[in-house]
Amino acid sequence: GGGGGGGGSRRESLASNGPASRARAFDGMNNLVAHMLTSLTASVRFPGALNTDLADLSSNLVPYPRMQFVLPALAPLYSTAAARYAPVNLDALLTEALAPHAQLSGADPRKGTHLASAFLLRGDATASDAQRSLQRLKPQLSVAWWNPDAFKIGLCAAPPVGQPHALLSLCNSTAFAPLLQGLLARFDKLYSRRAHLHHFTQYMDAARIDEARDALAALAAEYGELHGQPPPPEAEALMEQLVPPPAGWGWEAGARRRSLGGLR
Numbered sequence: 001g002g003g004g005g006g007g008g009s010r011r012e013s014l015a016s017n018g019p020a021s022r023a024r025a026f027d028g029m030n031n032l033v034a035h036m037l038t039s040l041t042a043s044v045r046f047p048g049a050l051n052t053d054l055a056d057l058s059s060n061l062v063p064y065p066r067m068q069f070v071l072p073a074l075a076p077l078y079s080t081a082a083a084r085y086a087p088v089n090l091d092a093l094l095t096e097a098l099a100p101h102a103q104l105s106g107a108d109p110r111k112g113t114h115l116a117s118a119f120l121l122r123g124d125a126t127a128s129d130a131q132r133s134l135q136r137l138k139p140q141l142s143v144a145w146w147n148p149d150a151f152k153i154g155l156c157a158a159p160p161v162g163q164p165h166a167l168l169s170l171c172n173s174t175a176f177a178p179l180l181q182g183l184l185a186r187f188d189k190l191y192s193r194r195a196h197l198h199h200f201t202q203y204m205d206a207a208r209i210d211e212a213r214d215a216l217a218a219l220a221a222e223y224g225e226l227h228g229q230p231p232p233p234e235a236e237a238l239m240e241q242l243v244p245p246p247a248g249w250g251w252e253a254g255a256r257r258r259s260l261g262g263l264r
Contacts, residue, residue, distance in 0.1 A: 032104060035160070036072055039168035042122055042156040050127055052120060052154030060152050061116045061172050063144075066219055069176050070118075071109055073102040073169040090125055090133045090165075097169035098141075105179060112175025113142045113227050120154040123165025127155060145231035145239075174227035180220035187213060 043051035062068050075097040076088065088096070097119065100108045109117075121130060130153045143150050160166045190196065191213070200209065231239065 032074065032077075035074055035166075036104065036168060038160065039074070039120055039122060039166060042120070042158060043154055046156050046158035050153060050155040052118065052152065056152075057118055057170065061118060061170060063115050063147065063172065064222070066222060067115065067172060070170040070172050071107050071176060072104045073097045073109070073171070074104065075102050075167045075169070076163070077102045090121075090129055091136060093121075093165065093167050094119065094133050094137050097167050098137075098171075102169075106182075107173070107175040107179050109169075109171045109173045109175045110141070112171075112173035112177075113144055113229070114150050115144050115172045115174070115226065116147060116150050116152075117169065117171045117173070118152040118154065120156070120168040120170070121165065122156045122167070123159035123163070124157075125155055125165060127153070130155065142228065144226060145229070145235070174223045177220050177223035177227065180216060180223065184213070184217055184220065187216075 041054070043053065061070055075093050077096075096102055098109050100110075103109070119130070119134070134151055134153065138151070191209070197206065197209075200206075230236075
């Protein structure tokens with residue numbers, strides 16, 4: 001009896017790691033990528049009060065030329081096998097988009113300094129509601145001193161199929177540095193043994209590999225230098241003299257300009 005039970009558990013283990021299970025895993029990953037891309041391009045395909053052009057994202061999310069990498073996250077994060085989806089309010093949606101389980105990478109943006117971020121909302125949401133929820137969330141986040149308004153909001157009226165609303169978060173954050181450092185550590189472990197190197201030296205000079213490694217290390221260092229960087233004394237004195245605009249002023253004015261066919 002015990003042997004049969006052990007055989008059954010082994011068969012179940014083999015079945016769970018079989019081709020069908022691997023196919024379901026790939027289907028799940030493809031579903032996440034498809035959801036991310038549809039949310040990213042929704043502003044091109046559907047109308048919205050504050051639709052965000054893709055060219056705007058490429059300029060607003062890149063504070064320095066080499067820092068072109070954003071951390072994507074989806075909220076709600078669900079699988080196609082989920083039978084039902086329990087809707088949440090806008091505050092919970094923004095909070096969930098920054099949680100570790102919603103990230104499509106191994107980073108946790110809450111542990112980094114936000115250099116620039118975009119929240120692309122789909123569904124029934126207004127600019128004032130989105131700005132109000134963002135103001136509640138901002139005290140929980142670390143933001144670069146030179147970009148206190150580091151958050152861009154995009155609103156698309158068309159929700160995803162089967163959902164009342166959804167959110168794609170794109171964060172350019174110093175939380176990307178640990179990912180690069182982990183990549184460098186794994187690379188160095190293989191490169192120290194010259195593992196698989198012969199596959200590449202057939203087509204390129206080995207010195208180019210060293211150059212690429214140095215470029216990646218320099219990029220990780222640049223992200224790391226901006227983590228929690230305090231403002232210089234002269235900038236801090238100047239910032240104390242500035243009077244912040246009323247909450248939500250910029251977004252509401254932008255919405256009015258767009259509704260009147262103004263700036264895009």
